[in-house]
Amino acid sequence: MPVTKRKAHEDAMTYVIIGNGVASIGAIEGIRRHDQKGKIVVIGAEDSAAYGRPLISYLLAGKIGVDQLALRGDDYYTKNKVDLKLGTTVTKIDSAKKAVTTDKGETIAYDRLLIATGGIPFIPPIPGVQGEDIYSFTTLAHAQTLIELSAKIKRAIVIGGGLIGLKAAESLHDRGVAVTILELAPRILSAGFDEKAGALAANRLKNVGIEVNCGVTAKEIQRDPKGRVKGVLLTDGRFLETDVVVVAIGVVPHSAIAKDAGIKVERGIMVDEKLMTNAKDVYAAGDVAQAMDHLSGEHRVVPIWPNAYNQGYASGRNMAGAKEPYQGGLPMNSISFYGLPTISVGVVNPPEGDKSFEVHALLDEAKETYRKLVFRDEKLVGYVLVGDIDKAGMFTAFIKFEMALGGEAKDKLINAGPEVFLWPEKLFDETWNPTPAKAAR
């Protein structure tokens, strides 16, 4: 073999990405911004190319077809020179030998490894939860199963009143199934939204005929002698008959292979500002990672789409040697319930009694609009919008760029809304009309 050829081969980096979700897509795009040559291998357990995971509720509701799910175009992987191995699961990471092993018996060596394995549905230890008629709702396969099922069943109980549970409930309802939601917390959407926003959303769901039960959960799932689900005994003593139970409490980091490899895992895989784990050249991103949070500076697992892409992207850049730190994630959610849009960003439920936060809330129940602004140290740190969401991005700017709201600025923001003229002059110029040398991004 000619020496030159071997050298060229050695120069090119091999990136291996475990998982083929949005964090993986972010990573491919981050790598390719800096490295056109390197080899990228993506190993995904699911059978399809990366798809819009949140779109499975649109699919289940019958609003879109399977052909609309793909996140990128047909030629995406070829164009980005990605060797895509679908329907393949990584079973072992050897960070000393720098190789991974798959369930197909293949061993693949890497120079840089990204663990982007996402989350797995959390199944609580309720008596009767193991067995037939229990479903999850996090993958395309789950959605397809539920589509087939919805033609055969009349009733479903959804355990979990968070985003995934509500979306499952709404979509099953659209398929003609009578749905009851059980939420242990006193209100739905307790994680990302506040009480009032949750109540407006709950009303919308109740108005279309979805039953919402808060403050209760399943104590036991009861089965007939054949093992099929009969119904659910609730913590408040009631018994609800049902054909199936959808467990949609949320996802937990899919971190087992990392743990087995001796990589540091707390709630998720711990990563530094480059998204690297404690194992050299092994990175993690997305729902599986416990990465830095922009506002608190703490490491948290925040399993949302934009964080997954951004972490993937930042890890990609850093794996390719760009040395650009991750800016930190910002919790954000945008969900609509039967046409009622809701958005929440940043800190929306400041700790009760904590005087360092200042909250301004405005509710109009008749119009179904709500706006809550949360300030700390004369800065906006969070907001909730229901109904009238058009200014959301402009509010996000104040949080993201940590703009100081001294003098009249805060009152103006509260009374007149977020205007670009409230931005500091310097930020405005650098953003919108930079001097030529400072442009870009």
Added chain:
Amino acid sequence: MKRVYPNKDYCIGCHICELACLTAHSKSKDLILAYTVERTGEGLSSCKHVHEGGPTCVALSCRHCDEPSCVAACISGALQKDPESGRTTYDREKCVGCWSCLMACPFGAIARHPLENKIVKCDLCFDRPGGPACVAACPNQALKQEER
């Protein structure tokens, strides 16, 4: 890439750029029909918005960021970064109207379509031979398209 840069010292708040944008994105390519028929009937909207703060005005639209927050947030792949042209592209067919991009873009550059679950965002008039209509229409050169 060449982006459109607004200069607030030159902007006179005449909204002509908005009308030019409306016309450029209309079917008729006629200002009056675009404004009277297509705007009211089909929800045709301008991607450009003139912001007013006291005596100051400025016309803003999508910056086609290098690392766009909207692309990171888009759950359907409707918004993507085209590595060749540098544009942040929008595929209307793919969009499901989840408003994630509208929430994530800190430049307020994304609006809801008034009638459909779709968004309205600047496309840099990529298929218009003369380049962005707003730049061409501004009477005081407050909008410049250039490489910076």
